[in-house]
Amino acid sequence: MANKPRKLISFDWAIKKILRSKANFEVLEGFLSELLFEDIKIIEVLESESNKQLKEDKFNRVDIKVKNSKDEIVLIEIQYDRELDYLQRMLYATAKILVEHIKESEAYSQIVKVISINILYFNFGEGDDYIYKGTTSFVGLHNHSKLKLNPNQAKLYKISEVEAIYPEYYLIRVNNFNDIAKDTLDQWVYFLKNEEIQEGFKAKGLEKAKEVLDYLKCSDEERQAFEDYKESLHYQASMYESTYVVGKIEGKIEGKKEVAKALKEQQVSVDVIVAATGLTIQEIELL
Numbered sequence: 001m002a003n004k005p006r007k008l009i010s011f012d013w014a015i016k017k018i019l020r021s022k023a024n025f026e027v028l029e030g031f032l033s034e035l036l037f038e039d040i041k042i043i044e045v046l047e048s049e050s051n052k053q054l055k056e057d058k059f060n061r062v063d064i065k066v067k068n069s070k071d072e073i074v075l076i077e078i079q080y081d082r083e084l085d086y087l088q089r090m091l092y093a094t095a096k097i098l099v100e101h102i103k104e105s106e107a108y109s110q111i112v113k114v115i116s117i118n119i120l121y122f123n124f125g126e127g128d129d130y131i132y133k134g135t136t137s138f139v140g141l142h143n144h145s146k147l148k149l150n151p152n153q154a155k156l157y158k159i160s161e162v163e164a165i166y167p168e169y170y171l172i173r174v175n176n177f178n179d180i181a182k183d184t185l186d187q188w189v190y191f192l193k194n195e196e197i198q199e200g201f202k203a204k205g206l207e208k209a210k211e212v213l214d215y216l217k218c219s220d221e222e223r224q225a226f227e228d229y230k231e232s233l234h235y236q237a238s239m240y241e242s243t244y245v246v247g248k249i250e251g252k253i254e255g256k257k258e259v260a261k262a263l264k265e266q267q268v269s270v271d272v273i274v275a276a277t278g279l280t281i282q283e284i285e286l287l
Contacts, residue, residue, distance in 0.1 A: 009213040010195045011119075012062045012078040013226050020045045020064065024212050028066065030205015032074060034185045035117065035131075035170060041069040065097070072113040073097055082122045090116055094167040109156055114167040119192060121174050130176035130189065136166035261287045 138147035184203035
């Protein structure tokens with residue numbers, strides 16, 4: 001009988017507390033290498049919004065901003081709250097980074113490359129995949145040819161494609177993953193979703209994650225802080241359900257009653273009103 005995987009500290013909590021240490025960069029480097037399909041070396045963790053320990057921090061958002069060996073800025077954001085305008089917030093975050101990392105005296109060619117990685121634990125958008133990548137390209141309106149850099153631009157920018165200038169966006173819709181790890185990137189997504197690393201997983205960084213994120217190796221204080229964090233997430237989910245979901249249901253019922261009342265005033269038969277609104281005869285009679 002196979003041993004059950006050890007309980008691990010979740011990736012989002014680790015980013016807040018553990019993975020900012022240079023000694024543990026190997027975990028983040030492994031994750032980024034598997035996602036971006038190239039070996040990533042982290043040079044430093046940069047100041048980010050969630051680095052500030054604010055009392056009003058409600059645990060619903062986690063982010064970490066790092067610089068890699070190519071002087072690119074990688075922003076990893078983990079989000080639990082449902083946000084309809086999340087795409088716009090991604091755009092704002094990358095724009096803010098661009099402005100923060102160029103000096104007034106520098107040429108625009110010195111603008112940093114930003115890679116925005118978003119790990120989402122809520123239902124966002126529609127689509128049958130669980131990892132999406134977004135880039136910027138320019139395509140001709142008439143002949144549909146793709147705009148390319150000329151040799152001088154490529155030399156100046158030290159890149160070969162126009163897309164490499166602009167931010168890249170990755171959306172990882174964790175809840176859409178079916179728990180079947182077909183490759184090493186899937187192994188990471190499995191960990192992000194289940195907080196477990198199965199026997200035989202070989203993805204970069206996961207072996208180190210097993211070591212540094214072992215729940216039983218944490219101090220009593222760290223374990224309590226982690227449990228408080230998870231409880232906060234459960235509380236937020238409950239609040240969302242009680243306010244948004246219940247409110248939405250109640251709103252639909254009120255809407256049906258308004259329709260039923262209008263039909264009743266037009267002397268439409270009760271049977272027709274029942275069929276149209278789904279309300280009971282008793283509910284309609286009380287209107």
